[in-house]
Amino acid sequence: MLKFILASRKRNDNQAKLLERNTFQGKLVGEEAFVRIAPAVSGVADCPTAHNLFRALAGDDKGISFSIWSTYINELLKVHEGRKSYQSQEFPQVSKEKVLCLGSSRKQPVIKWEKNMAWPGKLTLTDRALYFEAVGLVGEKDTVRLDLTRNDSRVEKTKVGPLGSNLFDSAIAVSSGPESESLVLEFVDLGGEMRRDVWYAFINEVISLYKFIREYGPKDGDQSVFDIYGAQRGKNRAVTHAVNAIARLQALQFMKRTLEEPTKLVQFSYLQNAPYGDVVLQTLAVNFWGGPIIKKLTDSDDETDSDVRSTGEIPESSNHVFDIDGSVYLRKWMRSPSWGSNASLAFWRNTSVRQGVVLSKNLVVADMTLVEKAAMTCRDKYKVAEKTQATIDAAMIEGIPSNIDLFKELVLPLTLTARNFERLRRWDDPLVTASFLALVYTLIFRNLLSYTFPVTLMILSAGMLVLKGLxxxxxxxxxxxxxxxxxxxxxxxxxxILALKEAMREVEKYLQNVNVVLLKIRSILLAGHPQVTTEIALVLLLGSTILLLVPFKYILAFVIFDLFTRELEFRRQMVIAFMSFLKEQWEAVPAAPVVVLPFEDKESATEQKTQVEKVKPERTQSRS
Structure with a gap:
């Protein structure tokens, strides 16, 4: 009987677990809940990049299912377990560094390109440097180390190929400074196209990490870190965040659920270029290095605040930064110029928690922490920037004819305005032209020209607001x-090909005409033809005299009168004769001479110069 009861109870428990599992399988976690809850679990997500992690896991779905989440957690645990199994004995210099990932396998080799030669090898990324161990022809190993903690370290995407060709778009160039040579690495991926981009995100995250530490953290050897509780561990906290971000990206890579730009999934790289990212980095710095005061600050620690309390507390009016739990981030650590930006000043003025209960600087009930507030603003601004960039990308049409048609369509309002003005000038509708001239001369002789531009702006703004309302x-x-x-x-x-050739011929002809005009102007200005220069100078002198003596409104009235009477019968022949005279005079102006020198290689020229310098002392010695 007891066995029957136990078996029945076990069967009921299994059914309950199965029912609970099926219940979870049918549920989806939305973005808002994920962004709020996931960063609370250490290492699973970062607050600034939680929304991008959600997009990567959800894909085309509206939310994250339990199966996707469990797969992600399992892959993340495998990454951390794999790091423990990495053998660092092969590199004695890596003993004090933490190995993050390795890049070497038969299906996914890493190739080093140097002087058009490709060398396979083993790539190792640690939390401080990048190691490449090339395999020689006779089995010898040559290890190259690039320090990623230096200020001038950089990584960029590049193309490689045999004989200097840019055939393969699957490489990166890494350097640790202007003096060091760039290490060009190609990531061959037979199963996809994202391997190069993922490794670029790995390396860029390490570089961005130490850039963040240099700008927002205390200097090395700064003794003031011992005055703030936990500040001496701030650098380790920042490194841990970067290490966990790289681990998450590795897990997503194994799941094949990365974004098109993997740098959006690692927070320091993402915040370097994100709008409002500087403020988020500031909140992270306050979170990493901020803490309660455990020692009275000296004058050197607080240069801007001489009113330090004997208990070691800092008044609210000081220039130090405070977290929501009262943690202090010293003023002397604020070396980044971003602290003086308007966005930063506005954010730190409103950092108090008006609702909710503050349990710690990382946990607030019914409200958000400073990092969450800044990250939410950054996320909203980034979405706006993405929408704007999407409209710009949609406007980038390929093909010269299509771009010409688009340009014509965009300048159509200006074209219509020019056509209507030409109709006014030709007196196609005499009543409209006369009314227009009456209005213009009224504005001129009533001294109302100064109001024309403001009224035009008012009409334009009113029209825009009306269109907005409609x-x-x-x-x-x-x-x-x-x-x-x-x-x-x-x-x-x-x-x-024929259309392109014809277009190039038209462009060449246009450039030739422009160059001729510029050469003629150069000849006039530099007295290439003295008689023409004298005539032009006298005309300019006469024009300047008229502008000085005659009021501007009369000159403007005369110009408008000339412009609107050129097509009339009593002036048409006079205008034609005058334009013919100007054309003849312009064609008679000679262009400045142009000298085309033969091509000469700079390297060969320098070699010839050095040879000549060597021959000269030999000749002097032989003569002596």
């Missing part, structure tokens, strides 16, 4: 404001 009411339609152009007809390769 669009919000939905009275302009969904397609209002969109630019529409027609695609080009299909053409074969020969037609495209």
């Amino acid at each position: 669009k919000e009411q939905g009275r302009l339609g969904r397609f209002f404001g969109k630019v529409t152009i027609y695609d080009q007809p299909p053409s074969n390769t020969i037609q495209k």
Whole structure:
């Protein structure tokens, strides 16, 4: 009987567990809940990049399922377990460093390119440096170390190929300073295209980490870190955050759920270029190095605040930064210029928690921590920037004819304005032209020109606001404001080559005409033809005299009168004769001479110069 009861109870427990598992399988965690809860688990997510991690895990779904989450956790644990199994005995210099990841396998080799030669090898990334161990022809190993903690360390994507060609877009160039040679590494990935980008994110995160420490952390050897509780461990906290971020990116790489830009998943690299990222980095610095005061600050520790309490406390009016739990971040550590930005000043003025209960600087009930507040603002600004960039990318149309059509469509309002003005000038509608001239001369002789530009701006702003209101009411339609152009007809390769050749010929002709005009102006200014220079100088002198003696409104009235009477019968022949005279005079102006020297290689020229310098002393010795 007892066995039957135990078996029945066990069966019921299994059914309950199965039911609970099925219940979890059908649920999805949304972005808002994930961003709020996931960073609370140490190492699982960072607050600044939690929304990007959600997008990577969710993919095209609206949320994260339990199976995806459990797979992510399992892969993350495998990454941490794998780091423990890395053998560091091969590199004695790595004994004090933490190995983060290795890059070497038969399916995914790492190739070093140097002087058009490709050398396979083993790549090791630690929390301080990058090691590449090339395999020689006779089995000899040559290890190259690049220090990633230096100020001038950088990494960038590049292309490599045989014989200096940029054939393969799967490499990066890493250097630890301007004096060191760049290490060009190609990441061959037979199963995908993201390996180079992921390794770029790994290395860039380490470089960004130490850039963050230099800008926002205390200097090396600063004794004031012992005055703040826990400040001496701030650097280790920052390194731990970067190490965990790289581990998460590795786990996502194994799951094949990375974003198109893997740098968005590692916080220090992401915040270097994100809008409002400087403020988020400031909150992280306060979180890492801030803490309660355990020792009375000296004058050197607080140069801006001489009113230090005997108990070691700092008044609220000091220039130090305070976290929500009262932790202090010293003023002398604020070396980054970003602390003086308007966004930073506005953020730190409103850091108090008005609602909720502060349990610690990393845990607030019914409110957010400083890092969460700054990260939320950064996330919102980044979404706006992404939408703006998406519109810019959509406007980048390929093909010269399509871009010409788009340009014509965009300048259509200006074209219509020019056409209407030309109709006014030609007196196609005499009543409209006469009314326009009456208005213009009224503005001129009533001294109302100074009000023209402000009134124009007022009319423009009023029109924009009216359009905004009509669009919000939905009275302009969904397609209002969109630019529409027609695609080009299909053409074969020969037609495209001929069209390109014709376009290049037109561009060449246009450049030749522009160069001729510039050469003629140069000849006039530099007295290349003295008679023409004298005539132009006298004309300019006469014009300047008229501008000095005659009021501007009369000159403007005369110009408008001349402009609107050129096409009339009583002036047409006079204008034609005058324009012909100007054309003849312009064609008679000679262009400045142009001398085209033969091509000469700089290296060969320097070699010839050195040879000549060597021959000269030999000749002097032989003569003596």
